[in-house]
Amino acid sequence: QVQLQESGPGLVKPSETLSLICTVSGDSISSYYWSWLRQSVGRGLEWIGRFYTGNTKFNPSLKSRVNMSVDTSQKQFSLKLSSVTAADTAVYYCARGIVGRTSIYFDSWGQGKLVTVSS
Amino acid sequence: SYALTQPPSVSVAPGETARITCGGYDIGSKRVHWYQQRPGQAPLLVMYYDSDRPSGIPERFSTSNSGTMATLTISRVEVEDEADYHCHVWDSNNGHSFGGGTRLTVL
Numbered sequence: 001q002v003q004l005q006e007s008g009p010g011l012v013k014p015s016e017t018l019s020l021i022c023t024v025s026g027d028s029i030s031s032y033y034w035s036w037l038r039q040s041v042g043r044g045l046e047w048i049g050r051f052y053t054g055n056t057k058f059n060p061s062l063k064s065r066v067n068m069s070v071d072t073s074q075k076q077f078s079l080k081l082s083s084v085t086a087a088d089t090a091v092y093y094c095a096r097g098i099v100g101r102t103s104i105y106f107d108s109w110g111q112g113k114l115v116t117v118s119s
Numbered sequence: 120s121y122a123l124t125q126p127p128s129v130s131v132a133p134g135e136t137a138r139i140t141c142g143g144y145d146i147g148s149k150r151v152h153w154y155q156q157r158p159g160q161a162p163l164l165v166m167y168y169d170s171d172r173p174s175g176i177p178e179r180f181s182t183s184n185s186g187t188m189a190t191l192t193i194s195r196v197e198v199e200d201e202a203d204y205h206c207h208v209w210d211s212n213n214g215h216s217f218g219g220g221t222r223l224t225v226l
Binding site: 035043044045046047057059093098100102103104105106107109110111112 | 149150152154160161162163164167168173205207208209210214215217218219220
């Protein structure tokens with residue numbers, strides 16, 4: 001059974017870059033749809049972006065500040081979010097997506113990493 | 120983006136039936152997925168493609184989807200069902216959209 005684990009700093013200063021890594025175990029990292037999502041306190045889930053079939057795609061609202069990459073040898077994929085503000089304070093999740101004929105859903109999630117943006 | 124609307128909270132007594140709605144324009148034409156999130160935990164997929172259940176999810180969980188409303192129904196509610204529930208839709212035009220989540224309280 002696949003397991004995902006987020007890692008990275010829990011505190012980032014305003015205007016700096018948030019960097020997280022998701023380590024995958026129990027399954028191959030190839031051929032799947034890997035995503036980052038986040039959840040602010042008391043709010044719903046927000047999709048940030050994905051890496052799939054060698055390509056990335058991002059939420060339009062974050063596109064200018066987001067980058068993702070995959071290291072298949074380490075079975076890791078990463079998130080970088082630049083120029084952060086307090087509004088980026090959230091629990092960040094990595095998740096595996098299953099791509100079907102008509103939709104995509106997330107069947108496995110990491111435990112989540114709380115990232116606080118504060119000086 | 121595609122807006123999904125969920126009630127903030129639903130309350131039921133143990134053994135009763137809980138219905139959690141997810142409203143969206145023409146949602147009946149889309150595939151809806153549902154996640155359960157207990158306090159301090161990551162979301163857990165409980166229903167996908169409208170009516171498929173992952174292994175380990177009880178048959179007490181079922182869904183319907185028509186018109187402008189999708190519904191997650193939990194029959195014979197147990198204390199362990201107390202959690203937040205999120206609906207999720209993906210389509211090629213709008214990408215991923217999530218409802219705001221519904222807190223299910225078991226009285």
